[in-house]
Every structure is written in C-alpha cells, then in structure tokens.
Amino acid sequence: MDSSFTDVTAQIFNLFTLTAVTTVMKELYEVNPTQHRWFYDFVRTNKPTDRKRFLHILQKENHELAERVMVTRLSLFAKWIKNLDHAEMYKDLSDQNLALMRERLMETVKWPYDGTDTNTEKVG
Amino acid sequence: MDSSFTDVTAQIFNLFTLTAVTTVMKELYEVNPTQHRWFYDFVRTNKPTDRKRFLHILQKENHELAERVMVTRLSLFAKWIKNLDHAEMYKDLSDQNLALMRERLMETVKWPYDGTDTNTEKVG
Numbered sequence: 001m002d003s004s005f006t007d008v009t010a011q012i013f014n015l016f017t018l019t020a021v022t023t024v025m026k027e028l029y030e031v032n033p034t035q036h037r038w039f040y041d042f043v044r045t046n047k048p049t050d051r052k053r054f055l056h057i058l059q060k061e062n063h064e065l066a067e068r069v070m071v072t073r074l075s076l077f078a079k080w081i082k083n084l085d086h087a088e089m090y091k092d093l094s095d096q097n098l099a100l101m102r103e104r105l106m107e108t109v110k111w112p113y114d115g116t117d118t119n120t121e122k123v124g
Numbered sequence: 125m126d127s128s129f130t131d132v133t134a135q136i137f138n139l140f141t142l143t144a145v146t147t148v149m150k151e152l153y154e155v156n157p158t159q160h161r162w163f164y165d166f167v168r169t170n171k172p173t174d175r176k177r178f179l180h181i182l183q184k185e186n187h188e189l190a191e192r193v194m195v196t197r198l199s200l201f202a203k204w205i206k207n208l209d210h211a212e213m214y215k216d217l218s219d220q221n222l223a224l225m226r227e228r229l230m231e232t233v234k235w236p237y238d239g240t241d242t243n244t245e246k247v248g
Contacts (some may be wrong), residue, residue, distance in 0.1 A: 070221040
C-alpha cells in the first residue's frame with residue numbers, strides 16, 4: 001500500500017511541474033515572445049510528463065528557464081499545501097461517489113407516483 | 125491560480141481512482157478470475173483516466189464493481205491524507221530541485237584538483 005502512495009507523491013510532483021511549466025509559459029508569452037517561442041518548441045519536443053527527464057534536458061539547454069520552473073513549482077506547491085483542506089477534499093470525493101450512486105438509483109428505480117414516460121422500466 | 129488548484133484536486137482524484145482500479149484488479153485476480161478477466165477487458169476498453177466517465181459506464185455495466193472502486197478510492201484517499209506529511213513533501217520537492225541544480229554544477233564546474241578527464245571543459 002505504501003508504494004502506491006509513493007506513486008501518488010511522484011504524480012503530484014509531476015502535476016506541479018506541469019503547472020509550473022504552464023505558468024512560466026504564460027509569463028513568457030506576456031514579456032518575452034522570443035523565449036516563449038523557444039520554450040513552446042522545447043515543451044513540444046520534450047514532454048514534461050516525466051518531470052525529472054524534462055528538467056534534466058531543460059537544464060542542459062537553458063538552465064535559467066529550468067531554475068525558473070523549479071522555483072515556480074515549489075512556490076505553487078507551498079501555496080497549495082498552505083490552503084489544502086483535507087476534510088473538504090474528503091467530502092468532495094465522498095460527494096462524487098454519492099452523486100454516482102444517486103445517478104444509478106434515478107436510472108433504475110421506477111417512481112411509483114411519476115406519470116411521465118421518461119423513466120426506464122424498473123431493472124434492479 | 126485557484127483554478128490550477130482545482131485541476132490539482134481533480135488530478136489527485138483521478139489518481140486515486142486509478143489506484144483503486146489497480147487495487148480492485150489485484151484483489152479480483154486472487155479470488156475471482158472470471159470477474160478479473162471481465163474487469164481487465166473493461167479497463168482496456170474504457171480507459172480510467174477520465175474517472176467520471178469511467179465510473180459512469182462501469183456503473184451501468186457492473187454496478188457492484190463500480191461501487192467497490194468508489195469505496196476503495198475513498199478508503200485509499202483517507203489513508204493517504206491521514207499519513208500525509210506536508211513538511212516532508214515540501215522538503216522532498218525542494219531536495220529534488222537542489223539535486224538538479226547540483227547536477228548542473230557538477231557538469232559545468234571544472235574542479236581545480238581533479239586530474240581525471242571525465243569532466244567537460246566548459247566552465248559555467
């Protein structure tokens with residue numbers, strides 16, 4: 001079970017690296033079109049889904065941008081954990097489960113007092 | 125910025141749904157080969173990367189398995205947040221940044237007392 005959670009952490013770091021890439025890309029678009037173009041092409045060629053490989057190559061080709069992405073992902077991550085509400089997230093996921101179960105209920109139950117024809121015939 | 129974090133939450137939920145699918149798949153493999161085979165084919169056809177769509181279809185085709193995945197993902201998530209150490213995660217990510225920067229340093233700096241030929245000439 002613990003190994004799954006290592007994966008989760010790695011995926012979250014991948015996610016924040018991707019978000020940082022997007023953030024830096026947007027910033028460059030506004031202030032430095034030449035560098036934006038370069039970074040855009042770089043990201044197209046070197047997919048940032050594998051964060052370590054991506055940053056490794058970026059560092060070789062443009063270490064300033066690599067450091068900017070690294071600083072940005074750490075700062076975004078810090079902001080995220082600062083505002084993270086575990087109870088709220090748990091409730092969100094639980095609500096999504098309930099919504100799906102309710103959806104099934106609505107689709108399978110035939111309401112006794114409903115005169116419309118939109119409901120399916122009772123299944124389970 | 126907030127919208128990025130909504131994405132992060134959604135991605136984390138996707139991640140836990142994927143982990144739950146893997147967990148249920150492993151459990152079925154051990155106790156119910158027929159259902160495992162069915163679920164394996166189902167996952168191949170309906171990629172679980174879009175969790176809502178995946179569970180929606182699974183619920184229609186096998187609502188018991190859908191509920192099992194939903195219960196499992198919530199339970200895995202609860203276990204994860206219970207053991208989550210924000211400070212440790214922050215340190216991990218920060219260490220990964222430092223490791224990359226150190227890697228660059230090692231590659232670009234020419235060590236004055238190093239007699240081997242493995243270092244590149246380039247001085248940063």
